[in-house]
Amino acid sequence: MFDQFDDAVERVVRHLRRPVSIDPALDQRVMQKIAALPPPSRGVWRWLTARREVALSPLGALGIAAAVAAAFIGVWRMRVTPPPASAPDSALHGFQFVLVEPRAVKVSLVGDFNDWDATRTPMHRTSRDGLWSAVVSLQPGRYRYAFLIDGRHWLADPAAPTAGDDDYGAPSSVVTVGGGGS
Amino acid sequence: MGTSDAALVRRVRAGDTDAYADLVARYRDRLGRYALHMLGNREDAEEALQDAFVRAYRSLARCEDPERFGAWLYGILVNRCRTTGARVARRARRFVHDPAALETTSLPGPADQTEWDDVVRWALARLAPESREAFLLKHVEELEYEDIAQLTGAGVSALKMRVKRAREQLQAILREAEHV
Numbered sequence: 570m571f572d573q574f575d576d577a578v579e580r581v582v583r584h585l586r587r588p589v590s591i592d593p594a595l596d597q598r599v600m601q602k603i604a605a606l607p608p609p610s611r612g613v614w615r616w617l618t619a620r621r622e623v624a625l626s627p628l629g630a631l632g633i634a635a636a637v638a639a640a641f642i643g644v645w646r647m648r649v650t651p652p653p654a655s656a657p658d659s660a661l662h663g664f665q666f667v668l669v670e671p672r673a674v675k676v677s678l679v680g681d682f683n684d685w686d687a688t689r690t691p692m693h694r695t696s697r698d699g700l701w702s703a704v705v706s707l708q709p710g711r712y713r714y715a716f717l718i719d720g721r722h723w724l725a726d727p728a729a730p731t732a733g734d735d736d737y738g739a740p741s742s743v744v745t746v747g748g749g750g751s
Numbered sequence: 752m753g754t755s756d757a758a759l760v761r762r763v764r765a766g767d768t769d770a771y772a773d774l775v776a777r778y779r780d781r782l783g784r785y786a787l788h789m790l791g792n793r794e795d796a797e798e799a800l801q802d803a804f805v806r807a808y809r810s811l812a813r814c815e816d817p818e819r820f821g822a823w824l825y826g827i828l829v830n831r832c833r834t835t836g837a838r839v840a841r842r843a844r845r846f847v848h849d850p851a852a853l854e855t856t857s858l859p860g861p862a863d864q865t866e867w868d869d870v871v872r873w874a875l876a877r878l879a880p881e882s883r884e885a886f887l888l889k890h891v892e893e894l895e896y897e898d899i900a901q902l903t904g905a906g907v908s909a910l911k912m913r914v915k916r917a918r919e920q921l922q923a924i925l926r927e928a929e930h931v
Binding site for chain 2: 577578581582584585586588589590591592593595596598599600602603604606608609681684685
């Protein structure tokens with residue numbers, strides 16, 4: 570393994586491989602934090618990532634490609650309602666997320682703030698033009714989110730910053746709620 | 752034989768929050784070693800580790816293969832260490848890979864090193880973060896390059912180069928410290 574490896578570097582490796590003992594109190598801190606969280610839900614993610622076999626004719630594939638392209642072109646997002654300037658940092662801010670998706674039958678907003686649960690924040694169609702809206706109360710902080718179109722299309726917000734620290738591979742966007750605005 | 756990771760993950764998903772404590776206890780020291788060596792101090796390491804455990808719980812539904820919970824958790828910790836490391840660097844502390852900054856850092860110099868542990872930490876801190884990350888995952892945590900590529904998002908060739916560079920830098924640093 571250590572081809573031409575200097576003895577001193579090998580000695581460093583041996584030193585670093587020694588077991589390390591982390592304070593067991595960390596376990597309690599973790600469990601206290603998760604006690605305040607909802608239990609992890611599997612339903613939506615399983616549905617989103619389930620492997621499916623789909624039979625398509627060439628014409629059908631072209632149609633779907635055109636529909637997806639149209640959806641992306643037609644989608645934009647959101648202006649958020651700024652919080653009151655005098656709101657204290659710890660106050661809840663009402664954020665309005667807006668999406669234009671004329672072809673959607675239903676749209677859900679999922680994110681850190683609702684544990685990525687598609688049932689908790691359905692968006693409401695507010696116009697014939699396909700304007701979807703949802704208002705979420707958020708404390709100051711940084712939140713990742715995405716839109717779930719018709720329960721199956723996972724859509725990061727193309728008009729918002731991409732979450733660069735996504736740990737899991739699925740695209741999402743990020744919004745930062747400050748004490749004095751977003 | 753103890754309960755498998757997959758069984759514990761299933762229990763947590765079914766609402767048995769206490770089962771998560773078993774997973775935390777199982778991985779605390781193992782992952783803590785990586786965080787400690789990567790970040791260089793216990794306070795930052797424990798913060799990154801705690802954050803990784805909480806994030807993993809929140810996203811447990813997105814753990815596709817419960818049998819590989821440990822590898823999945825590792826990926827989250829690697830990201831948290833990067834975030835914490837970047838924040839530490841912004842505070843202009845010891846891990847800035849900047850020769851000028853290193854000249855003025857408060858790290859003890861080689862002449863003051865009386866303990867091998869201090870020498871090792873001092874040498875690791877002088878590696879670029881991406882080199883230190885690759886070196887630790889390969890030679891200390893003994894992961895395969897393909898697994899490291901999945902954890903870090905870097906290509907295998909790039910990782911091999913980083914590890915090679917880390918070895919060479921460590922040799923030079925240790926030689927400089929006259930401990931070779």
